[in-house]
Amino acid sequence: MFNLFSLKGGLSNxxxxxxxxxxxxxxxSEDGDVAFIRSDVPCEVTARFTSNKFQAAPIxxxxxxxxxxxxxxxxxxxxxxxxxxxxQGIKDIESIFDELKKYYKAQNPIMSSTGVIGYRLxxxxxxxxxxxFDFNAKNSDKTARAIMTTDSFKKELCxxxxxxxxxxxxxxxxxKGAGMINPAMATxxxxxxxxxxxxxxxxxELLSEATEGSFNRISVDGxxxxxxxxxxxxxxxxxxxxxxxxxEALNKITFELAMMILKDGEGANKLVAFEVNGAISExxxxxxxxxxxxxxxxxxxxxxxxPNWGRIAxxxxxxxxxxxxxxxxxxxxxxxxxxNEQRELDQEREKKAYKIMKNDxxxxxxNLGLGDGSYTSYGCDLSYDYxxxxxxxxT
Amino acid sequence: MFNLFSLKGGLSNxxxxxxxxxxxxxxxSEDGDVAFIRSDVPCEVTARFTSNKFQAAPIxxxxxxxxxxxxxxxxxxxxxxxxxxxxQGIKDIESIFDELKKYYKAQNPIMSSTGVIGYRLxxxxxxxxxxxFDFNAKNSDKTARAIMTTDSFKKELCxxxxxxxxxxxxxxxxxKGAGMINPAMATxxxxxxxxxxxxxxxxxELLSEATEGSFNRISVDGxxxxxxxxxxxxxxxxxxxxxxxxxEALNKITFELAMMILKDGEGANKLVAFEVNGAISExxxxxxxxxxxxxxxxxxxxxxxxPNWGRIAxxxxxxxxxxxxxxxxxxxxxxxxxxNEQRELDQEREKKAYKIMKNDxxxxxxNLGLGDGSYTSYGCDLSYDYxxxxxxxxT
Numbered sequence: 001m002f003n004l005f006s007l008k009g010g011l012s013n014x015x016x017x018x019x020x021x022x023x024x025x026x027x028x029s030e031d032g033d034v035a036f037i038r039s040d041v042p043c044e045v046t047a048r049f050t051s052n053k054f055q056a057a058p059i060x061x062x063x064x065x066x067x068x069x070x071x072x073x074x075x076x077x078x079x080x081x082x083x084x085x086x087x088q089g090i091k092d093i094e095s096i097f098d099e100l101k102k103y104y105k106a107q108n109p110i111m112s113s114t115g116v117i118g119y120r121l122x123x124x125x126x127x128x129x130x131x132x133f134d135f136n137a138k139n140s141d142k143t144a145r146a147i148m149t150t151d152s153f154k155k156e157l158c159x160x161x162x163x164x165x166x167x168x169x170x171x172x173x174x175x176k177g178a179g180m181i182n183p184a185m186a187t188x189x190x191x192x193x194x195x196x197x198x199x200x201x202x203x204x205e206l207l208s209e210a211t212e213g214s215f216n217r218i219s220v221d222g223x224x225x226x227x228x229x230x231x232x233x234x235x236x237x238x239x240x241x242x243x244x245x246x247x248e249a250l251n252k253i254t255f256e257l258a259m260m261i262l263k264d265g266e267g268a269n270k271l272v273a274f275e276v277n278g279a280i281s282e283x284x285x286x287x288x289x290x291x292x293x294x295x296x297x298x299x300x301x302x303x304x305x306x307p308n309w310g311r312i313a314x315x316x317x318x319x320x321x322x323x324x325x326x327x328x329x330x331x332x333x334x335x336x337x338x339x340n341e342q343r344e345l346d347q348e349r350e351k352k353a354y355k356i357m358k359n360d361x362x363x364x365x366x367n368l369g370l371g372d373g374s375y376t377s378y379g380c381d382l383s384y385d386y387x388x389x390x391x392x393x394x395t
Numbered sequence: 396m397f398n399l400f401s402l403k404g405g406l407s408n409x410x411x412x413x414x415x416x417x418x419x420x421x422x423x424s425e426d427g428d429v430a431f432i433r434s435d436v437p438c439e440v441t442a443r444f445t446s447n448k449f450q451a452a453p454i455x456x457x458x459x460x461x462x463x464x465x466x467x468x469x470x471x472x473x474x475x476x477x478x479x480x481x482x483q484g485i486k487d488i489e490s491i492f493d494e495l496k497k498y499y500k501a502q503n504p505i506m507s508s509t510g511v512i513g514y515r516l517x518x519x520x521x522x523x524x525x526x527x528f529d530f531n532a533k534n535s536d537k538t539a540r541a542i543m544t545t546d547s548f549k550k551e552l553c554x555x556x557x558x559x560x561x562x563x564x565x566x567x568x569x570x571k572g573a574g575m576i577n578p579a580m581a582t583x584x585x586x587x588x589x590x591x592x593x594x595x596x597x598x599x600e601l602l603s604e605a606t607e608g609s610f611n612r613i614s615v616d617g618x619x620x621x622x623x624x625x626x627x628x629x630x631x632x633x634x635x636x637x638x639x640x641x642x643e644a645l646n647k648i649t650f651e652l653a654m655m656i657l658k659d660g661e662g663a664n665k666l667v668a669f670e671v672n673g674a675i676s677e678x679x680x681x682x683x684x685x686x687x688x689x690x691x692x693x694x695x696x697x698x699x700x701x702p703n704w705g706r707i708a709x710x711x712x713x714x715x716x717x718x719x720x721x722x723x724x725x726x727x728x729x730x731x732x733x734x735n736e737q738r739e740l741d742q743e744r745e746k747k748a749y750k751i752m753k754n755d756x757x758x759x760x761x762n763l764g765l766g767d768g769s770y771t772s773y774g775c776d777l778s779y780d781y782x783x784x785x786x787x788x789x790t
Contacts, residue, residue: 051713052709052712052713053711053712053715053717053718054709054711054712054720055712081705083705083709084705084708084720084733085738086720086721086738088738116703116705117703117704117705117708118704118705118738118740119739224709224713225709225713226705226709226712296691300782303782308511308512309513310478310511310512310513310621311512313478313479313512313621314449314478314512314620314621316448316449317447317448317450317621318446318447318448318620320446320448323449325481338513340481343479343480343481344513344514344515382782384779384782384783387698387779387782388779
């Protein structure tokens with residue numbers, strides 16, 4: 001058994017980790033645009049990257065390190081993704097790290113970038129951060145803000161886990177993401193640090209499981225970026241570890257961060273869980289669930305707060321999964337919206353459905369009535385503001 | 396050889412076909428909401444229907460006829476799709492046709508519906524159309540208007556084909572569709588009538604080919620409805636026919652109607668062709684091309700008239716096709732936007748790109764540089780109005 005506590009302050013609570021974010025003139029706001037996370041001692045590191053075939057230069061740079069490399073430094077920047085920049089993009093990272101070494105002796109430093117695709121990094125501006133950084137700061141707030149792009153709020157979390165033997169460890173995380181979110185690795189950067197003494201094999205197993213249960217289940221717009229990264233760094237300084245406790249804390253951190261991304265979905269106002277049950281397989285349930293969280297017609301009906309269940313049914317039918325309209329049932333929260341016996345919404349149920357749709361979050365449950373396959377994904381509505389944000393993003 | 400002429404008046408020019416549309420109080424506008432097309436003599440008929448597993452009642456009703464049935468009557472209504480209505484939905488069609496027979500002795504009548512999903516047809520209102528219809532009218536305009544839903548303009552076309560032997564035949568068509576458009580059978584109703592003496596086997600072959608080259612290549616929002624129908628009726632009255640001439644005319648009619656649907660895409664202002672060349676197979680080219688015409692980030696960049704080619708590249712990378720950023724080239728019309736040698740847009744090319752994007756229509760060409768696979772699909776931008784139309788559709 002163990003106890004899990006939520007702490008304020010994101011990354012700052014984790015023993016031996018330091019972080020800071022500064023503005024070097026790439027963002028016009030007062031938020032930072034370059035940031036770092038470092039550890040006093042070298043860390044084990046494991047990462048999951050975008051499924052996009054055009055992986056950005058920082059991801060290719062990471063993959064050049066040997067399989068079991070350790071690192072003590074991550075450098076991050078916003079406003080420029082360093083994607084589609086070819087070999088030059090990787091060389092630019094190497095030059096930046098050459099300059100970094102004049103200020104800090106980083107071991108196998110990692111870079112992570114987010115922003116516009118197709119332009120080389122401004123090395124001069126990024127390197128100007130090095131004399132502004134406080135390398136001994138624990139400034140999680142500034143770090144989390146520095147990686148924001150269209151995000152409207154910073155995303156950070158921290159859990160402390162106390163084990164029965166009296167020992168304890170801490171997991172902290174920051175993340176960014178609001179658009180280009182798709183359940184094929186949700187588009188985002190997420191950095192998780194821990195002082196737990198976790199074996200490398202567990203890091204890989206648990207990060208995969210946590211990613212599948214969280215970031216891979218959310219959809220803002222069905223697009224997958226070139227830069228998606230989720231990274232876990234462990235420095236072992238707490239000398240404490242328990243696999244089940246770590247699993248629970250990591251799953252909780254990644255799920256809550258994923259929900260924050262969805263709540264911050266560009267222009268989104270509602271968070272909706274799409275649970276599909278009774279499919280002939282889990283894969284079919286996943287297919288139908290993700291079709292629902294990606295459908296433009298479902299998203300706009302959510303925005304209009306219109307209990308138009310026909311769009312839910314039509315999207316399931318169009319998803320290609322095995323289904324039968326005489327066996328299907330649809331619920332909004334606990335309200336039966338559709339079944340073979342009750343096909344038309346009477347006024348009373350329609351009134352109740354309108355009420356549910358006015359909530360900030362609710363659940364749509366579709367039971368296909370055919371088998372045991374089950375899957376839940378999470379989506380949001382699509383508003384005028386999504387269009388506005390994305391029509392104006394680059395300029 | 397043959398000559399092909401465009402005629403005004405849609406269905407009205409085709410020998411032996413009659414049509415009319417009337418308002419029975421389901422639409423609040425002055426447009427009709429119930430319409431018919433009939434032929435003096437029984438017609439051969441062939442149809443393509445939606446790939447949605449939840450096919451609407453009128454489609455199931457059609458499929459109950461024996462394989463080689465002939466028909467002389469199509470009844471159409473807007474405002475209600477008669478979808479997800481179960482067995483009752485089919486019985487309602489049969490009752491309506493029982494009533495129709497008091498006014499017109501239709502042979503194997505077909506029904507086609509479009510509108511909201513999940514409600515039974517209002518039989519009383521629909522049947523009240525029968526005494527309003529002029530069964531001897533050739534009122535293509537009113538018929539085309541009666542099947543409109545969110546369409547902002549009616550869609551009708553007619554071609555006359557004169558053969559070298561002095562004979563001639565005519566093909567006329569009406570169609571509706573503006574949203575729920577996806578290249579898995581574009582969502583729409585399309586009725587094509589001809590007096591050509593075309594063999595049934597040719598009808599099936601040529602309608603499949605024409606559909607694949609037109610409606611299956613357009614995307615407004617990536618959603619596929621329960622009611623998609625494209626139907627070809629031939630009464631043979633002209634005693635004239637030539638396969639190549641018919642093929643060309645049918646391909647031209649369906650392609651032009653598909654472009655009309657796209658131009659009328661809900662809230663859309665731009666029509667963009669996405670040509671993908673150099674893929675390792677046609678299937679891979681199709682996958683990449685359709686990913687482009689469906690991408691929300693590409694659509695909103697089109698709306699913002701932002702030559703943000705990074706979103707084009709990222710969408711290709713995310714589509715799962717074989718690709719390599721050192722071999723890829725991207726053109727907007729004839730302007731090179733991206734190649735391995737010219738990764739960053741200089742100011743001069745960026746200025747030219749802005750100019751191209753201000754056009755109502757243009758072409759994006761992506762050459763993957765890997766093989767011979769080629770495919771073109773057609774998309775449109777996504778504006779505030781799409782969200783408005785679809786958030787408010789049902790109410």
